[in-house]
Amino acid sequence: MQGLTHIERNGCKKMLGLLSKGDILSLTDTVTNKMIAVESVKEAVEAILSYSNCAEELLKRKKVHRDVIFKYLAKEGVVIPSNSEKHQLIKKTLEFWSNATVKTEKVVVSQSPDTEAEQRVSVTAEAAGEAVFEPLALARQFCQWFYQLLNSQNPSLGQPPQDWGPQHFWEDVRLCLLTSINGQQTEEFHGSELASLRLLALARDERLLLSPNLEPHGLRALSSPHGLVLVAVAGTIHRDRACLGIFEQVFGLIRSPLDKNQWKIKFVNLKIRGQDSLSGAEELVSPALTCDSSELQLLCS
Structure with a gap:
């Protein structure tokens, strides 16, 4: 199983945070073939991320709605026409993740609660x-x-x-x-x-x-x-x-x-x-x- 890269995992986690609890639990059953029992949304998200073969497969799931992907891209500052179809949004998302560099993560983490x-x-x-x-x-x-x-x-x-x-x-x-x-x-x-x-x-x-x-x-x-x-x-x-x-x-x-x-x-x-x-x-x-x-x-x- 190919699995998700670190960047893809973080991106998918943010996107799953935009789904309803019902959609997340339903998606968990689909991804894991109902083989994994979860007791919370947090556990469900971890199961989805762990058992997804690749990022594209996860994005193509029916429960990952077009509007969810669009909202995620907007929050990340990625330009995309508002009338884009789901497959176009998926392509843009995968390009965004593949172009992410280590430099964008080199930030100063303060000890204070900033x-x-x-x-x-x-x-x-x-x-x-x-x-x-x-x-x-x-x-x-x-x-x-x-x-x-x-x-x-x-x-x-x-x-x-x-x-x-x-x-x-x-x-x-x-x-x-x-x-x-x-x-x-x-x-x-x-x-x-x-x-x-x-x-x-x-x-x-x-x-x-x-x-x-x-x-x-x-x-x-x-x-x-x-x-x-x-x-x-x-x-x-x-x-x-x-x-x-x-x-x-x-x-x-x-x-x-x-x-x-x-x-x-x-x-x-x-x-x-x-x-x-x-x-x-x-x-x-x-x-x-x-x-x-x-x-x-x-x-x-």
């Missing part, structure tokens, strides 16, 4: 070293952390919101929000409290789900000699099952020596474009960045 989200945004001293520091690896890790955190505030996902707040921003952070939906509107916010509240409103109040494109054409990173790292990412915006348009977001990140050397957000530029302002449907499938490295370089100066 949240998992705060731990994930930290990187090891080795990864922070000048000789091995890779801005693109940090950018991918940061985007997975940020959009999972922000999307968790959306009540339509039906999950407990993670620890969002001004603590993830520098006190003098600047947020610039440009929306092109039925006309163009620009908003600007200064300070960690106002910036975090405005971004929170996008997910919690406006119920928007931001799905970043972490493929090469949708993600770019650049670092300055002074410690500023720029992360630019494109993606799609959803509400429930509807895809509303695309976004392009640029973050400026700087380490905070007073906060366990974690990366904190110095500025955010967010452009949102509705479907009415798009030239073609292709952009909705896998949106690409429009800003290039020279434009990012200007933000470093």
